[in-house]
Amino acid sequence: MTKLSFVAFDGTRFEVEAENGSTVMENAIRNAVPGIEAECGGACACATCHVYVDETWTDIVGEPEAMEEDMLDFAYDVRPNSRLSCQIKVRDELDGLVVQVPERQG
Amino acid sequence: MESSKTDVLIIGAGPVGLFAVFELGLFDMKCRLIDILDRPGGQCAELYPEKPIYDIPAWPSISAQGLVDKLMEQIAPFKPEFSFNRMVSGLEKLEDGTFRVTTDEDEVIEAKVVVIAAGGGSFQPKRPPIPDIEAYEGSSVFYSVRRMEEFRGHDLVIVGGGDSALDWTLNLQPVAKSVTLVHRRPEFRAAPDSVNKMYAMQEMKQLDFQVGQVTGLKGSDGQLSSATIKGPDGDVEIPCTRMLPFFGLTMKLGPIADWGLNLHENLIPVDTEKFETSVPGIFAVGDINWYPGKLKLILSGFHEVALMAQAAKKIVSPGERIVFQYTTSSSSLQKKLGVAD
Numbered sequence: 445m446t447k448l449s450f451v452a453f454d455g456t457r458f459e460v461e462a463e464n465g466s467t468v469m470e471n472a473i474r475n476a477v478p479g480i481e482a483e484c485g486g487a488c489a490c491a492t493c494h495v496y497v498d499e500t501w502t503d504i505v506g507e508p509e510a511m512e513e514d515m516l517d518f519a520y521d522v523r524p525n526s527r528l529s530c531q532i533k534v535r536d537e538l539d540g541l542v543v544q545v546p547e548r549q550g
Numbered sequence: 551m552e553s554s555k556t557d558v559l560i561i562g563a564g565p566v567g568l569f570a571v572f573e574l575g576l577f578d579m580k581c582r583l584i585d586i587l588d589r590p591g592g593q594c595a596e597l598y599p600e601k602p603i604y605d606i607p608a609w610p611s612i613s614a615q616g617l618v619d620k621l622m623e624q625i626a627p628f629k630p631e632f633s634f635n636r637m638v639s640g641l642e643k644l645e646d647g648t649f650r651v652t653t654d655e656d657e658v659i660e661a662k663v664v665v666i667a668a669g670g671g672s673f674q675p676k677r678p679p680i681p682d683i684e685a686y687e688g689s690s691v692f693y694s695v696r697r698m699e700e701f702r703g704h705d706l707v708i709v710g711g712g713d714s715a716l717d718w719t720l721n722l723q724p725v726a727k728s729v730t731l732v733h734r735r736p737e738f739r740a741a742p743d744s745v746n747k748m749y750a751m752q753e754m755k756q757l758d759f760q761v762g763q764v765t766g767l768k769g770s771d772g773q774l775s776s777a778t779i780k781g782p783d784g785d786v787e788i789p790c791t792r793m794l795p796f797f798g799l800t801m802k803l804g805p806i807a808d809w810g811l812n813l814h815e816n817l818i819p820v821d822t823e824k825f826e827t828s829v830p831g832i833f834a835v836g837d838i839n840w841y842p843g844k845l846k847l848i849l850s851g852f853h854e855v856a857l858m859a860q861a862a863k864k865i866v867s868p869g870e871r872i873v874f875q876y877t878t879s880s881s882s883l884q885k886k887l888g889v890a891d
């Protein structure tokens with residue numbers, strides 16, 4: 445199991461145990477983290493699972509692929525550490541990952 | 551005002567509306583479909599055309615667009631009529647039990663039966679999350695271009711990175727007083743040719759391209775005076791009197807709420823024998839309907855239209871006996887499909 449932390453917009457922290465191979469979005473939904481909507485269910489087709497990857501983790505998590513970068517055009521307040529959480533797969537190296545939930549999803 | 555008649559009017563040309571043509575066609579009912587999109591396929595065509603679907607029976611994997619193409623091929627023998635780029639705005643039942651359907655282009659269609667296959671609602675432009683943008687909509691902020699003249703002499707800001715944003719930047723540049731294109735990054739999701747043209751025009755100072763995101767609007771009484779852009783080097787204020795944001799499409803229930811039908815959380819409750827709504831003669835199938843146990847799956851929608859067609863036939867041809875037949879063995883069905891030998 446890999447540990448993930450979500451920081452909601454109001455600062456509330458959600459620590460969850462995630463299975464490798466699942467997506468960060470799926471873990472947010474399973475644990476009812478507020479502010480992650482994931483309307484399209486993880487198909488990279490809605491941009492409502494937008495998160496900011498904590499600055500200390502951006503190198504390890506990596507850059508979005510072209511399709512995700514295109515979809516990020518539809519998100520609100522996109523920053524250099526923005527990612528769509530349905531496109532981040534949980535793996536051993538991500539143990540301890542922290543992501544912040546933005547003020548709003550589109 | 552154009553006026554026409556059909557047996558069955560289908561609102562929505564998503565996968566379920568398309569397959570309804572097949573099941574209705576087997577019972578000799580002529581169908582007309584209306585959709586606000588410019589092509590068939592609904593969510594499959596607009597939201598995820600290239601993604602594979604794995605739960606269409608007998609198709610271990612098929613792309614969403616592939617499914618739409620196959621459906622179009624399958625219903626071709628029934629020669630359905632399509633009206634695209636039209637929103638169905640009005641639906642009323644006439645005294646004789648038939649229906650009068652009107653569109654936002656002022657067409658009137660008379661039908662014996664109406665099938666609502668409207669999915670998640672009609673696709674409409676997404677409102678970008680800019681504070682107070684509502685106050686300027688319809689007066690300074692527009693989501694589409696109906697007439698280019700409306701932008702003549704204006705300082706125009708166009709926001710977005712897809713084909714719509716690029717095409718309108720190029721098309722309105724000769725008409726507007728100034729054009730500023732705003733996109734959050736220097737890469738675009740548009741045809742490379744348009745992007746090159748845009749950069750060439752920027753080089754010649756015929757337009758301006760700003761990397762950034764619009765964070766605020768200024769103006770009064772619905773009249774825009776400037777937009778604040780948050781870019782890599784901080785905030786910039788761009789004077790403007792018109793704005794065109796292009797942020798893709800989202801589904802909104804739209805006019806369906808005004809048709810006097812019972813609704814259940816923006817869905818239309820139906821029975822599970824005929825998939826009929828609270829108004830006899832109006833059916834609802836696919837993602838738009840609701841009944842206990844409903845699943846928003848394409849395969850469920852396909853099942854729904856088969857049952858709905860039986861009930862529709864009784865309205866379109868009252869008194870006629872309905873015979874259950876298989877397409878494999880019925881020579882009369884095969885004739886309709888154009889496969890009889």
Ligand SMILES: Cc1cc2nc3c(=O)[nH]c(=O)nc-3n(C[C@H](O)[C@H](O)[C@H](O)COP(=O)(O)OP(=O)(O)OC[C@H]3O[C@@H](n4cnc5c(N)ncnc54)[C@H](O)[C@@H]3O)c2cc1C
Pocket residue numbers: 484487489561562563564565566567568584585586587591592593594597598602603604605636637638639667668669670671672673803804805806835836837838846847848849851
């Ligand atoms: C990313 C994603 C992945 C999916 N994956 C699967 C999957 O694997 N398997 C599966 O079974 N399903 C899947 N679905 C769901 C599936 O796409 C829907 O169940 C299906 O599209 C519903 O079909 P429909 O014909 O009922 O409605 P839609 O496809 O929503 O089509 C409705 C059409 O009606 C039009 N319309 C509505 N109101 C009006 C009006 N007033 N005037 C004019 N036109 C109007 C709309 O513009 C739209 O084109 C997925 C959906 C998404 C978004």
Ligand code: FES
Pocket residue numbers: 469481482483484485486487488489490491492493515528529530531
């Ligand atoms: S859930 Fe829709 S893009 Fe991630």
